[in-house]
Amino acid sequence: MWDNHLLYIVFLGQIFVISFYFPKKILGLINTSMQQHPRDVYPKLYPLDEEVIKAKLKIFNVYNSLVVSVGLAILAVSIINNSDDLAGWDDQAVLLCFLMFQYFPMLYLGAQGFDYLKLMREHNKNEHRIADLQPRKLFDFISKPFLSAAAFSYGFCVVTVLYFVQYPFDGFAGLVNILGVSILYAGLGFGIYIKLYGKKYNPLQTSEDRSIETTIVIKLLILSAICSSFYLAISLILASMDMRDLGNIIYSLYLQAFIFYVYQVMKFDQVDYSVYKT
Amino acid sequence: MKISVNIEHSNPLFTQLIEQIKKAVLNNDIAAGDALPSIRQLANDLDINHKTVAKAYRLLERDGVIQTKGYRGTFIHQNAKENSTINLNEWVLSELDKTLTSFRELGITESEMRIAFNSLINSRHN
Numbered sequence: 001m002w003d004n005h006l007l008y009i010v011f012l013g014q015i016f017v018i019s020f021y022f023p024k025k026i027l028g029l030i031n032t033s034m035q036q037h038p039r040d041v042y043p044k045l046y047p048l049d050e051e052v053i054k055a056k057l058k059i060f061n062v063y064n065s066l067v068v069s070v071g072l073a074i075l076a077v078s079i080i081n082n083s084d085d086l087a088g089w090d091d092q093a094v095l096l097c098f099l100m101f102q103y104f105p106m107l108y109l110g111a112q113g114f115d116y117l118k119l120m121r122e123h124n125k126n127e128h129r130i131a132d133l134q135p136r137k138l139f140d141f142i143s144k145p146f147l148s149a150a151a152f153s154y155g156f157c158v159v160t161v162l163y164f165v166q167y168p169f170d171g172f173a174g175l176v177n178i179l180g181v182s183i184l185y186a187g188l189g190f191g192i193y194i195k196l197y198g199k200k201y202n203p204l205q206t207s208e209d210r211s212i213e214t215t216i217v218i219k220l221l222i223l224s225a226i227c228s229s230f231y232l233a234i235s236l237i238l239a240s241m242d243m244r245d246l247g248n249i250i251y252s253l254y255l256q257a258f259i260f261y262v263y264q265v266m267k268f269d270q271v272d273y274s275v276y277k278t
Numbered sequence: 279m280k281i282s283v284n285i286e287h288s289n290p291l292f293t294q295l296i297e298q299i300k301k302a303v304l305n306n307d308i309a310a311g312d313a314l315p316s317i318r319q320l321a322n323d324l325d326i327n328h329k330t331v332a333k334a335y336r337l338l339e340r341d342g343v344i345q346t347k348g349y350r351g352t353f354i355h356q357n358a359k360e361n362s363t364i365n366l367n368e369w370v371l372s373e374l375d376k377t378l379t380s381f382r383e384l385g386i387t388e389s390e391m392r393i394a395f396n397s398l399i400n401s402r403h404n
Contacts (some may be wrong), residue, residue: 121325131320132317199322
């Protein structure tokens with residue numbers, strides 16, 4: 001029973017952190033940025049009318065409100081029915097499906113940001129293009145111990161899976177787990193490569209700002225690789241001890257901690273806004 | 279050290295890149311052995327075609343200003359400073375001028391020279 005209550009509390013936390021706290025903070029950062037850097041002084045920051053931007057942010061807000069409502073409804077149904085599982089289904093499936101649902105507003109905001117930068121590039125009439133004549137290298141942005149931690153966590157996960165191949169438990173998927181974590185690492189590695197050597201999406205961004213942004217994104221990608229492989233190893237260990245429910249709780253807590261960390265590293269106050277002036 | 283190109287300038291982009299890298303070498307802004315960005319990085323940062331940067335790098339390597347060391351990357355050549363002062367295009371022009379003058383003295387017409395030059399170029403292509 002206690003683990004049911006713990007799951008409800010953690011699920012409530014997941015709803016609050018990912019669909020209320022984080023979006024509210026993001027909107028706060030964007031609104032503060034717009035207030036401190038008005039269109040008449042920083043026209044290049046606004047390839048769109050302020051009203052259009054506000055309307056898009058409102059849609060983001062509505063999407064999140066909808067997600068919160070669905071999440072609270074799932075929680076209410078579970079509590080009213082005194083169900084062992086969330087909404088009477090498999091906890092893990094509900095948590096995963098709901099997480100995907102929670103990502104939709106983020107994807108919407110990401111797509112809008114992509115379009116915004118595309119418009120900035122189209123409006124950029126500057127015929128001079130500047131670049132650094134130094135190569136960017138991975139270790140300019142992250143430390144070797146941090147990357148070693150990612151390699152270690154991958155190794156730990158692989159060793160854990162290999163152990164359970166020898167001593168399997170009910171529901172163990174086998175070597176597919178290694179394939180899954182390897183695909184994840186390959187994807188994150190590709191993301192790092194694109195961030196290091198890929199196209200510059202904001203045509204006005206200074207080298208310093210780009211360097212700060214690259215550092216943040218690469219750190220987050222490596223951190224998510226570390227978290228994912230450790231989570232997989234921990235969930236296998238818990239599943240082998242017949243403690244799958246605790247794995248779901250840890251999974252949700254992991255995500256919430258990650259979102260908190262993302263917000264901590266997302267800062268707009270260091271950005272050089274002078275490039276957006278007339 | 280920054281590099282810039284003017285996309286509206288009459289000089290081709292690869293020429294602008296070559297000139298600026300040579301200038302940076304002559305001004306000691308970059309030294310022998312210094313690493314240069316990869317073709318992909320520079321092309322993406324300048325938002326220009328990869329082939330343009332590749333062409334500039336290829337011509338700089340031919341001129342002995344840079345050298346490519348396989349997967350390790352591209353570096354400034356040890357003799358880059360001396361080699362940056364040599365302008366192969368000017369040398370080609372002066373050599374052609376001398377040859378054309380000697381042909382003219384022998385009474386060869388301009389159209390005969392053009393036909394001969396084109397057939398030579400075409401035969402090398404084939």
